Amino acid sequence: MAGAGTFDALDLGLLQALQLDGRAALSRIARRLGASERTVARRYGRLRTLGLHVVGQPVPARVGMTRWLLRIHCTPDSAASVAQALARRPDTSWISLASGGTELYCALTTRTPHERDALLLDKLPRTPHLVGVGAHCLLRLFTGITSTWYANGAPFGAAHGREGGSSAPASRSDEHPEPVALDVTDRALLTALAKDGRAGLPELAATTGRSPSSVQRRLQRLRAQGALDFSVDFAPRHLGYDLMTHLWLQVAPGHVSAVGRALATHPEIAFAAATTGPHNVVASGVFRDSQDLYRYLDHRIGSLPGIQAAETAPILREVKRLTIST
Structure with a gap:
């Protein structure tokens, strides 16, 4: 061993x-x-x-939720406390400190405009020691939100398919324009899977008050409808990857989808999405060190047509990971 x-x-x-x-x-x-x-x-x-943890997550676009990425600038003495306050909110799923500890990145999922406005227009503007807040709506996910791993040059990142013999792969969100309606049992099931994506059928049955066979059918239905996916969380540093960074890209109109699809094939990239704002593609990457990042920016990013500018923001600490309320 x-x-x-x-x-x-x-x-x-x-x-x-x-x-x-x-x-x-x-x-x-x-x-x-x-x-x-x-x-x-x-x-x-x-x-x-x-620290290995498998988490079941609702796919926001398939269940009528909207995903936002907040870029929050704080005074140096307040970033940690603001990050902890955001981490306690059930609607936040991923929070990191970057840029010398004065910048926070927060993934937020909202179900209604009221929920969105309550945070963006009411709560955050009244929070002391904030210098600025940028709210970017994620328009299209090109790859999921999880860790990325490597071994002997082979990627162990966000999966783009499932192994043979598994349940049917989740459908693409653009193949189902109408959101999936979730009932009370679906929400209870998703809440349980957010704690442990590998929870057994008997345990899930006890949580939801349904039979194991009923839970199995719901799992299969939610996955087939593209409403449920699973992420594997394992710290990349265990495998020698000590540098995580956000990438903010300005991409020319007409090239966004092509750039996003290309990023999704790069083993370095754990997450990539089209977004609103001056940087219309955002990504998160995992690298061994600064030289690894330099080579990626110079050879991989630099070779993609349509990229007009790139900004990097190394992640200093992750405060919260992989939790989405339903």
Whole structure:
């Protein structure tokens, strides 16, 4: 077995299999990796002690929610307290400190214009020590929100499909123009999966008050409708990737989709989306060090047609990850 600070091909294969299907049975993963189920279960337990977490998330565009990215500038002595206050809100899902600790990035999901306005027009403007707030509506996600990993040059990032034999892949949001209607049981199920995306059917049945077979049918329906996806959270630093950064790109009209699709194929990119504002594409990337980032900007970003300007903001600390209220 790999040591406490090292990872071998079996560990990385397990991480990749979970990225492809966060609820895949360990027995099926073991067969795919050519290992015993007991060995895979032991490796999975070890990774859990190091922070591995599978989270079930509603897909905002499919359930009638709008996703925002806030770029908040604070005075140096207030950023940490503002970040903690935002982290306590159930409608925030990801908060990070960047740019010398004076800039916050906050992913926010709202269900109604009233919820949006309550924070953006009422709460934040009255918060002391804020220098400025930029609110950017995410128009199209090109890849999901999770960690990114590598091994021997192969990406272990946000999956763009699921392994053979898993449940049907989530449908693209633009194939279903009408949002999926969620009932009380759906919301209870999503809340439980947000805590543990690999919770067993008996546990989910007890939480929702439904039978295990009913829960299974709901899971299959929500995934087939593109309303539910699973993210795998594992700190990239465990695999030697110590630099995370936000990328803000100005892309010429007509090139946004092409740039976004290209970013989604880059193993360095954990998240990419088209957004409102002067920078119309935003992304988050994971790199080994500053030289790794430099090569990426010079060779990968620099070679994409249509990019007019690029701004980078290294992430100093992540305050909250992977929680979306429903």
